Amino acid sequence: MKRALTGGAAMAEALRQINPDVMPVYPITPQTPIIETFAKFKASQKVDTEIITVESEHSAISACVGSSASGARTITATSSQGLALMNEILYIASGMHLPILMLVSARALSAPINIHGDHSDMMGARDTGWIQIFSENVQEAYDNTLIGLKLAEKTSLPVMVAMDGFITSHSVEVLETIKDEIVKKFIGDYKPKQSLLNLDNPVSYGPVGLPDSYFEFKLKQVKAVKNVFQEAEKIYFDFKEMSDRKYNYIETYKIRDAEKAIIAMGSVAGTIKDVVDNLRQKGEKVGLVKIEMFRPFPYKKIANVLSGVKKIAVLDRSLGLTSLPPLYGDILNAFYREKLNNSIKSYVYGLGGRDIYRKQIEEIFEKMDQEIFFKKEVEYIQ
Amino acid sequence: MNEQLTKNFYPGHATCAGCGIPAIVRHVLDEADDSVVVINATGCLEVTSTLYPYTAWKVPYIHNAFENAGATASGVETAYRILKKKKKIDKDIKFVIFAGDGGTYDIGLQSLSGMLERGHKVLYVNYDNEGYMNTGGQRSGATPYGANMTTTPASETDIGNKTFRKDLMEIVKGHHLEYLAQANVAYIEDLRKKTKKAFQALEKGPAFLLVLQPCTNVWKFPTSDYVKVGKLATETNFWPLYEIEKDNYKINLKIENPKPIEEYLKTQRRFKHLLRPENQEVVNYIQENINQRWNKLLKKAECQF
Numbered sequence: 001m002k003r004a005l006t007g008g009a010a011m012a013e014a015l016r017q018i019n020p021d022v023m024p025v026y027p028i029t030p031q032t033p034i035i036e037t038f039a040k041f042k043a044s045q046k047v048d049t050e051i052i053t054v055e056s057e058h059s060a061i062s063a064c065v066g067s068s069a070s071g072a073r074t075i076t077a078t079s080s081q082g083l084a085l086m087n088e089i090l091y092i093a094s095g096m097h098l099p100i101l102m103l104v105s106a107r108a109l110s111a112p113i114n115i116h117g118d119h120s121d122m123m124g125a126r127d128t129g130w131i132q133i134f135s136e137n138v139q140e141a142y143d144n145t146l147i148g149l150k151l152a153e154k155t156s157l158p159v160m161v162a163m164d165g166f167i168t169s170h171s172v173e174v175l176e177t178i179k180d181e182i183v184k185k186f187i188g189d190y191k192p193k194q195s196l197l198n199l200d201n202p203v204s205y206g207p208v209g210l211p212d213s214y215f216e217f218k219l220k221q222v223k224a225v226k227n228v229f230q231e232a233e234k235i236y237f238d239f240k241e242m243s244d245r246k247y248n249y250i251e252t253y254k255i256r257d258a259e260k261a262i263i264a265m266g267s268v269a270g271t272i273k274d275v276v277d278n279l280r281q282k283g284e285k286v287g288l289v290k291i292e293m294f295r296p297f298p299y300k301k302i303a304n305v306l307s308g309v310k311k312i313a314v315l316d317r318s319l320g321l322t323s324l325p326p327l328y329g330d331i332l333n334a335f336y337r338e339k340l341n342n343s344i345k346s347y348v349y350g351l352g353g354r355d356i357y358r359k360q361i362e363e364i365f366e367k368m369d370q371e372i373f374f375k376k377e378v379e380y381i382q
Numbered sequence: 383m384n385e386q387l388t389k390n391f392y393p394g395h396a397t398c399a400g401c402g403i404p405a406i407v408r409h410v411l412d413e414a415d416d417s418v419v420v421i422n423a424t425g426c427l428e429v430t431s432t433l434y435p436y437t438a439w440k441v442p443y444i445h446n447a448f449e450n451a452g453a454t455a456s457g458v459e460t461a462y463r464i465l466k467k468k469k470k471i472d473k474d475i476k477f478v479i480f481a482g483d484g485g486t487y488d489i490g491l492q493s494l495s496g497m498l499e500r501g502h503k504v505l506y507v508n509y510d511n512e513g514y515m516n517t518g519g520q521r522s523g524a525t526p527y528g529a530n531m532t533t534t535p536a537s538e539t540d541i542g543n544k545t546f547r548k549d550l551m552e553i554v555k556g557h558h559l560e561y562l563a564q565a566n567v568a569y570i571e572d573l574r575k576k577t578k579k580a581f582q583a584l585e586k587g588p589a590f591l592l593v594l595q596p597c598t599n600v601w602k603f604p605t606s607d608y609v610k611v612g613k614l615a616t617e618t619n620f621w622p623l624y625e626i627e628k629d630n631y632k633i634n635l636k637i638e639n640p641k642p643i644e645e646y647l648k649t650q651r652r653f654k655h656l657l658r659p660e661n662q663e664v665v666n667y668i669q670e671n672i673n674q675r676w677n678k679l680l681k682k683a684e685c686q687f
Contacts, residue, residue, distance in 0.1 A: 021461060021464045021465065021468075022457065022460050022461050022464060024453075024456070024457060024460075048464070048467070048468075049464075050460045050461075050463060050464045052456055052457070052460050052500065053500070054453060054456065054496055054500075055492060055493075055495065055496035055499070056492065056496075058449070058450065058453070058493075059450060059452070059453035059456070059492070059493050059496055060453075062446055062447070062450035062453035062454050062457065062493065063453045063454065063456045063457030063460070064457060065446050065454060065457060066421070066444065066446065066453070066454035066455060066456065066457025066458040066459075066461070067457035067458065067460060067461040068457075068461075069444055069457075069458070070457070070458045070461035070462060070465070071461065071465065071470075072460075072461035072464060072465060074457070074461070088447060089446070089447060089450065092446055092447060196419060196442050196444050196458060197419065197442065197458075197461070197462060197465065197471055197475065198442070199417045199442065199473055199475070202439065202440060202441055202442045202443070203442060203443075204432050204437035204439050204442075204443040204444075204445075205443065205444040205445065206432070206444055206445035206446055207432035207433070207434040207437060207445070208428070208429050208432050208433050208434060209434050210433065210434070213434045213435065
C-alpha cells in the first residue's frame, strides 16, 4: 500500500506491525516521533506492547537487557547523546547475545550541542558488537526495521537501524508498506533460545569472566558476527520475495563500467544517484557504492565491486577527530587487504545537519580528473 | 549447612570469611512463597557468587552493570507481565534486587528512583556495608562521619570522611512505597519479618529494605565480633530498626538506655583515630547527630496517617 509518511512515522508503522513485547523508551530529538507515534498505537489498542517510560537512555538500554534476557521481543529507539549515554550497556547487550532492535535517528554529538543529522552518534557505537544498518530514505527506514529485527533474532546479536536525523526522520516521502499479515509471517513468532524466566532451568546471566574464560567469551561473539552476512543474505532474499524490493549489505549503483565512484551511507546516497544519472547522460562513467550494513563491515565485497574503479571518493558524515574519518579508514583497510592500489580520497560533509547539494557532488566527480585531486587526503565540504 | 537456607544460594561462593551478605540473601529468599528471580548490581555479592564457570545461584539470576539494577529489574518484571498476559509463562514469580550501597546510594540512585516511581513490583534489598568494599574500601554516600576510608584517609591532621550518611530511607519514601524498612543483619528475626511484609507489599508495587551489613575487612573488626558489632549499631541508635508502612513510621526496637556511640566506634579500627583525646569533639558531634536523628524518628513515629 502506498503511504506518505515521515521516517519516524514509517519506523513506528513497522513497529506497530511487529507489535513487540516490551519497549523501554526515553525522549530525544529527532528520535521522539518514533516513540510518540507508537505510544498513540498503544493508546488506541492497536498494539499490546508494554512501554516503559524510563528515566534515561542508560536505563532504556539497561531495561532492554533485562527484558530481552527474559525472553521478550524488545525494541528501543534513540539519537545522539542518548546513544552515547547507552555506550556502556551496548557492550553488555552484545556480550550477552541479546537480539535487541534499536532504531536510531542519527544526529550530531555535543559539543557544541546540535540536534541535527549526521552520523557521529552511530560512529561512536561502531565497535560495540552491534550490527549497524544505515537507511537512505523513508522506504528503507521502514524496510530495515523489519529486516533488522529478523536479523537480530536469527543471529542472536543486537541491531541498530539508523536513518538520518531530520533529513529522513522528519521528511514526508511516499513509501510502500506491506500488509500486516504478511509482515507477521515474515518476522514470525519470537522463540528465545533461553530465558531468564525459565524456572526449570535456572541460568546465571552476566557472570564474572576472569583471564581463564573472558577471552573465549569474546571469541564467541566474533564467531556469532561471522554468521551475520550469511543470515542477512537469506533475510534479504525472503524480503524480496515478500516485497519485491531488493536489498544487500552494499548497494551498487551504475558501478559495472564506472571509472569514478563515490562511496557513501545514508540519505546523501539519493542525491548522489541523481548526480550519477545526470553525468551518465553526458557520457561520464560514474557510479555509487552505498554501504547499507556498516557493521559488520563488508570489506571483501566492497573491494571486489570497486577493484576496477580507478578513482574513488569516500564521503563521511562524521569526523575522525583523532584518526581518519571512520568510513574512509575502513575503505582503506578493505583495499589494502585485497592488495589493491586504487586512488582513494576522503570527504567529510554534512556535520551537524549542514546540507549538501548536487553541485558539490558534481564537483567531486569533476575534480577526480585532475591529478592534484588525490594529493590532499581529507577535504571538508563546508 | 542448613539445607532449607542454602537451597537458593549454595555454599562454595567466595565472599570473605565473616561476611554477612550470604545470610541476608538466604534469609530474604527464604521468605518468598513463590519462585524468585534475582537481579544483582555489580559489587561484592556479584563478583563472589558468579565466578565462571561456577555459580552459587540456584534461582535464575541476572547481573547487568553497576548502576542499573533498578532499570534491569524494570525490564525483567515488565517482560514477565506481558509474557504472562500472553500466556507464555504460567508460574507466579517474585523479583528481588540485591545491591550494595555504592550501587544504590550513589551510582544506581537514578535507576532505583525510576524503578520505584514507575511502580515495578520488585523488592529492592540494599546490603549496606557503608562503602566501596569490593574495590578496597573507598567512601560512598553511605559512609559514616569520621570513618577512615581509602579515599578519605584519616591522619594526624584529618578525621577521614567528613559527611553524614545520605538519608536513603527518606529518599525512597518520597516514591510513595507501600512498604520500606531499615533492618540489620544482626537481628535476623526482625529482617525476616520485614522481608515477609515486603513480599506482601509487592502486590501493590515496589518494596525496599535497607539492611546494615558489617564488613569485617574494611570496618576492621575480628570476624567473631560480627553480631556484636551489628547489634551495637542498633544499641547506640546509630542504626535504628524501623519500618514505614503506607507513610506510617514504626520503630521496631526501642532501646531503653542507648549506649554512647564510643561503644560502637571502639569496636572498629576504621574509627580508631576518633578515640584520640584531640578528636573528642568529633565524637560529640557524631553523638549529637545520632540524638537529633533519633528524636526526629520518634516524632515521625508519633504521627499516624
